[in-house]
Amino acid sequence: MAMKLPTVGETPAADREVRVRTVSDLSVEVVSDSGEGAQKCGQIFGAVSAKMGNGVWTVEIIPAEVEPPPRSPAGASGIRIRLGDTEVTNWGDETDVAVAFNEQVLLGRHRLGGLREGATVLLESMWKTHPDPDIQTQYRAGLEELQEAGYRIVEVPMEEQCLTVVDNPRRGKNMFALGMLSWMFERDLDRVREQIAQAFRKKAAAVTERNHRLLELGYAWAADHLGERWVVPTMDEDRPHLVMNGNEAVALGAVAAGLELAAMYPITPATSVSHMLGDVFHRFGGVVHQAEDEIAAAGVAIGASYAGKCSFTITSGPGMALKTEFLGLAIMAEIPLVVVDVQRGGPSTGLPTKVEQSDLLAALFGQPGDAPHVVVAPATIEECFHVMTTARRVAEALRTVVIVLSDANLATGVAPFPRPELLPAWQGGPPEILPVPDGMAPYQWDPRTGVSRRFLPGQAGGEHTVTGLAHDERSKVAYDSSINERASAMRSRKLAAFASTLLAPDVNGDAEGGDLLVVGWGSTKGAIEEAVSRARAEGLSVSSLHITFLSPLPPGLAQIFSRFRKVMTVEINYSDRKGDPFVTETNRRRGQLSWLLRGATLVDVDCWTRVMGEPLRPARIVEALRDHMPVAELAAAGAEVAEL
Amino acid sequence: MSESCSLLHAALDDDDRVFEMADYQGPVARWCAGCGDHSVLTAAQRLLADEQLRPENTVFVSGIGCSSRFPHYMKTYGFHGIHGRALPVATGVKLQRPELDVFVVMGDGDCVSIGAAHWIHAIRYNVDMVALLLDNNIYGLTKKQTSPTTPQGYSSNTQPLGSWLPAMNPLEATLGVTNASFVAQTAEWVPAHLFATLKAAHAHRGFSFVRILQRCPHFTPDIFDQAVKDPNRVELLEHPEGIAAPGLEKLYTHRIRHDPADIHRARELAEDSSTVRLGLFFRDERRPRYEETRELPHHSAADKIEVLEEMFERYAV
Ligand SMILES: Cc1ncc(C[n+]2csc(CCOP(=O)(O)OP(=O)(O)O)c2C)c(N)n1
Ligand code: SF4
Numbered sequence: 001m002a003m004k005l006p007t008v009g010e011t012p013a014a015d016r017e018v019r020v021r022t023v024s025d026l027s028v029e030v031v032s033d034s035g036e037g038a039q040k041c042g043q044i045f046g047a048v049s050a051k052m053g054n055g056v057w058t059v060e061i062i063p064a065e066v067e068p069p070p071r072s073p074a075g076a077s078g079i080r081i082r083l084g085d086t087e088v089t090n091w092g093d094e095t096d097v098a099v100a101f102n103e104q105v106l107l108g109r110h111r112l113g114g115l116r117e118g119a120t121v122l123l124e125s126m127w128k129t130h131p132d133p134d135i136q137t138q139y140r141a142g143l144e145e146l147q148e149a150g151y152r153i154v155e156v157p158m159e160e161q162c163l164t165v166v167d168n169p170r171r172g173k174n175m176f177a178l179g180m181l182s183w184m185f186e187r188d189l190d191r192v193r194e195q196i197a198q199a200f201r202k203k204a205a206a207v208t209e210r211n212h213r214l215l216e217l218g219y220a221w222a223a224d225h226l227g228e229r230w231v232v233p234t235m236d237e238d239r240p241h242l243v244m245n246g247n248e249a250v251a252l253g254a255v256a257a258g259l260e261l262a263a264m265y266p267i268t269p270a271t272s273v274s275h276m277l278g279d280v281f282h283r284f285g286g287v288v289h290q291a292e293d294e295i296a297a298a299g300v301a302i303g304a305s306y307a308g309k310c311s312f313t314i315t316s317g318p319g320m321a322l323k324t325e326f327l328g329l330a331i332m333a334e335i336p337l338v339v340v341d342v343q344r345g346g347p348s349t350g351l352p353t354k355v356e357q358s359d360l361l362a363a364l365f366g367q368p369g370d371a372p373h374v375v376v377a378p379a380t381i382e383e384c385f386h387v388m389t390t391a392r393r394v395a396e397a398l399r400t401v402v403i404v405l406s407d408a409n410l411a412t413g414v415a416p417f418p419r420p421e422l423l424p425a426w427q428g429g430p431p432e433i434l435p436v437p438d439g440m441a442p443y444q445w446d447p448r449t450g451v452s453r454r455f456l457p458g459q460a461g462g463e464h465t466v467t468g469l470a471h472d473e474r475s476k477v478a479y480d481s482s483i484n485e486r487a488s489a490m491r492s493r494k495l496a497a498f499a500s501t502l503l504a505p506d507v508n509g510d511a512e513g514g515d516l517l518v519v520g521w522g523s524t525k526g527a528i529e530e531a532v533s534r535a536r537a538e539g540l541s542v543s544s545l546h547i548t549f550l551s552p553l554p555p556g557l558a559q560i561f562s563r564f565r566k567v568m569t570v571e572i573n574y575s576d577r578k579g580d581p582f583v584t585e586t587n588r589r590r591g592q593l594s595w596l597l598r599g600a601t602l603v604d605v606d607c608w609t610r611v612m613g614e615p616l617r618p619a620r621i622v623e624a625l626r627d628h629m630p631v632a633e634l635a636a637a638g639a640e641v642a643e644l
Numbered sequence: 645m646s647e648s649c650s651l652l653h654a655a656l657d658d659d660d661r662v663f664e665m666a667d668y669q670g671p672v673a674r675w676c677a678g679c680g681d682h683s684v685l686t687a688a689q690r691l692l693a694d695e696q697l698r699p700e701n702t703v704f705v706s707g708i709g710c711s712s713r714f715p716h717y718m719k720t721y722g723f724h725g726i727h728g729r730a731l732p733v734a735t736g737v738k739l740q741r742p743e744l745d746v747f748v749v750m751g752d753g754d755c756v757s758i759g760a761a762h763w764i765h766a767i768r769y770n771v772d773m774v775a776l777l778l779d780n781n782i783y784g785l786t787k788k789q790t791s792p793t794t795p796q797g798y799s800s801n802t803q804p805l806g807s808w809l810p811a812m813n814p815l816e817a818t819l820g821v822t823n824a825s826f827v828a829q830t831a832e833w834v835p836a837h838l839f840a841t842l843k844a845a846h847a848h849r850g851f852s853f854v855r856i857l858q859r860c861p862h863f864t865p866d867i868f869d870q871a872v873k874d875p876n877r878v879e880l881l882e883h884p885e886g887i888a889a890p891g892l893e894k895l896y897t898h899r900i901r902h903d904p905a906d907i908h909r910a911r912e913l914a915e916d917s918s919t920v921r922l923g924l925f926f927r928d929e930r931r932p933r934y935e936e937t938r939e940l941p942h943h944s945a946a947d948k949i950e951v952l953e954e955m956f957e958r959y960a961v
């Protein structure tokens with residue numbers, strides 16, 4: 001049981017001993033009502049920490065509404081920053097230190113299990129003496145609940161302090177909080193000032209100046225009143241790094257990939273890619289076309305691809321559903337197209353701001369008719385950058401659709417990655433508009449690979465009409481049905497040919513085999529690998545493997561699987577649990593990757609999945625691994641037998 | 645542009661090819677005998693020859709329907725896409741390659757029903773292209789279902805007791821959209837007028853919307869019957885700035901003077917469906933064109949890398 005800890009009062013500096021703790025890994029959270037700038041505070045803190053040489057991963061905590069009711073547990077808006085003395089690949093488990101602008105949002109985080117027992121919490125104390133007696137009552141009740149939960153609560157008069165510098169404390173508390181955190185984590189103040197100036201570069205200089213003063217105020221207050229400081233040792237990293245979130249990486253990756261037209265319709269959590277491109281794309285001759293809907297966005301991208309260089313469209317689940325028919329057309333007419341799906345919780349409007357990996361099977365099989373195409377999932381923010389070049393090149397080389405499956409975790413997660421060395425070749429040249437040699441057909445399929453060279457408008461002698469109807473090499477409508485069989489084979493063969501160029505994935509752990517192999521895809525890689533290394537440290541024989549290309553699958557999976565006693569996927573999508581009412585081995589609805597792998601390998605691939613609207617926590621995965629070890633399962637089954 | 649003028653252009657472009665109508669003709673069209681689509685195809689081929697458009701620089705984009713088979717029968721580039729979505733594709737083509745001549749062919753189901761959202765927005769984008777609505781007041785390809793333009797009371801396979809609602813009027817709708825820049829109506833059974841209208845539409849810089857009344861002898865043989873047989877049921881819009889189709893004066897005696905700059909009058913004329921009006925309802929060359937506002941200079945790979953490196957600095961640690 002949690003014990004009740006005393007509230008730390010405002011102890012004068014002289015009587016205080018400051019305790020400094022060195023840890024290798026720690027998470028900090030800033031939570032507020034929407035619009036109070038907690039995210040800005042955390043972003044700056046994260047960026048400075050990365051610059052100082054910490055491993056960093058930040059995630060935003062985003063409520064579903066723009067302005068949810070203030071002081072409500074469900075309206076918690078904020079950010080979590082995980083710091084490490086080595087590379088941090090995921091958001092971790094619970095939070096160790098939190099700054100909260102009111103007790104209700106903190107309760108929201110507490111009730112979701114977001115805070116570690118014994119966590120230090122800096123809580124705005126203005127509510128204690130608020131003119132509204134109801135708020136005072138809420139505050140006292142909330143405080144009690146939080147104290148009972150075992151947190152170390154420090155009440156901080158944030159508003160009172162901020163009012164010494166600004167008129168509207170709603171605009172400024174975040175910088176005061178940044179100041180407190182900067183003291184607690186010994187952040188280099190010059191770097192913080194620089195980062196603030198950078199973050200507010202579009203605003204008037206006075207804004208930066210005011211924020212600097214708030215920062216210094218928070219820093220000084222903490223130095224005078226707080227008793228805990230943390231040191232997270234930094235790495236000596238000589239290589240230059242970039243710090244950004246996955247959507248920014250997709251946007252800049254698209255530029256590096258030579259993509260020049262992005263067609264989109266706003267949808268969370270994909271939109272920020274187009275915000276970023278809207279800001280910078282014109283400097284590269286690029287255009288962001290905001291279409292009337294997702295269908296039109298796909299159509300514009302396809303029209304542009306048809307007439308020249310490959311274009312792309314960005315969306316999330318509901319938008320993917322609308323684009324479906326157009327994707328089928330692009331696949332049928334062999335028009336290159338890159339589609340980025342930043343997945344969120346579904347179905348329908350689902351959890352618009354929260355992570356899920358539930359679009360995999362729809363991305364693979366969601367187009368009516370046989371529609372072979374490529375699906376690739378970046379696993380890290382670095383991969384979000386590089387995947388765009390891969391996607392464009394593969395789309396153009398294979399004349400098909402490449403779907404990139406990112407998700408809300410990558411979209412808003414911020415982490416450093418090695419600064420890419422940009423190559424002009426990634427850009428791809430402008431298409432050559434030369435006359436077409438006599439006798440060449442628009443779909444002159446290479447019978448071995450199914451690949452053919454497309455003609456663009458402007459190429460004399462290449463005139464033809466592309467069509468979504470079944471067609472032959474000359475793009476003539478296939479009134480003879482045997483043509484359809486052959487053309488289908490050619491489109492499918494492109495994937496097999498491409499798969500032959502992929503490498504078997506590496507096993508993280510024991511390549512020779514063992515008790516359990518965990519298979520993941522997409523943004524869960526960091527959490528899975530961290531969990532696997534913790535489990536291995538406990539002595540469990542667990543390894544993992546991560547799949548980047550979901551269509552076509554890489555070679556060698558069945559052979560790798562055969563070396564393990566048990567294979568299971570870990571995913572953020574829904575699956576029935578064994579033992580749920582009416583659920584049998586046959587009717588059990590499984591994790592989406594496990595469906596796919598069972599079909600492809602004939603191995604009885606199990607799964608452990610969760611749809612909690614948050615990234616997976618390594619500690620939870622470790623628990624799942626313990627439960628799913630073949631030995632543990634045998635023991636559980638044995639216990640059941642013994643009970644009978 | 646006159647023929648000699650186009651020829652001169654071709655010569656200046658260092659291209660001495662001269663195109664005959666046959667150079668634009670693809671395989672034999674598979675529409676029913678007597679289908680109005682045949683005349684539109686001929687008119688389009690005549691226009692291309694008249695303007696000496698290079699086949700390789702001309703793109704016909706369509707949706708799905710009888711009328712949308714159109715590109716297959718042209719010897720230009722063509723894009724036969726999906727039902728209702730020709731306009732976004734055409735917009736993409738023009739954004740990527742503004743120098744191409746783009747024609748869009750749609751049916752009434754294609755444009756006015758399933759593609760209505762794109763139609764409204766394409767009018768507003770005002771991208772330079774010619775959009776042809778081949779309006780036979782019925783779904784042809786899928787065999788006689790009611791379309792939004794089917795006359796009220798007209799029986800179909802989906803509404804055998806007759807269409808329940810008054811027909812939608814595509815001219816009225818188009819003229820109601822902000823930034824409309826060219827709106828005309830013609831009929832495929834008046835080839836001279838059809839050709840003159842296509843010519844004016846092509847000459848217009850912007851989104852030229854042309855509704856073509858099109859007979860479907862297979863499913864709606866009677867719908868335009870009266871107007872076809874009795875020229876007095878047709879009224880031609882006349883104006884020095886309008887569409888001039890020489891030789892029609894004798895046959896079509898009902899004429900009305902309408903200045904295509906007058907949008908209010910254009911709306912009134914479009915709204916009144918007591919008579920079939922052919923001609924230019926509205927034209928405004930000064931409306932902004934989306935592709936023009938979005939046209940960007942080409943950047944070399946080296947330039948782009950330089951700017952990207954500069955942007956990286958913002959994120960550098
Ligand atoms: C998404 C979709 N829905 C329905 C259809 C079936 N369909 C094909 S053409 C058509 C209507 C054709 O009517 P119209 O657009 O007026 O063209 P017409 O054949 O009369 O020239 C329909 C409903 C389709 N191809 N795709
Ligand atoms: S069904 Fe009607 S529209 Fe279609 S080809 Fe025949 S006549 Fe023309």
Ligand SMILES: [Mg+2]
Binds near residue numbers: 752753779780781791
């Ligand atoms: Mg029709």
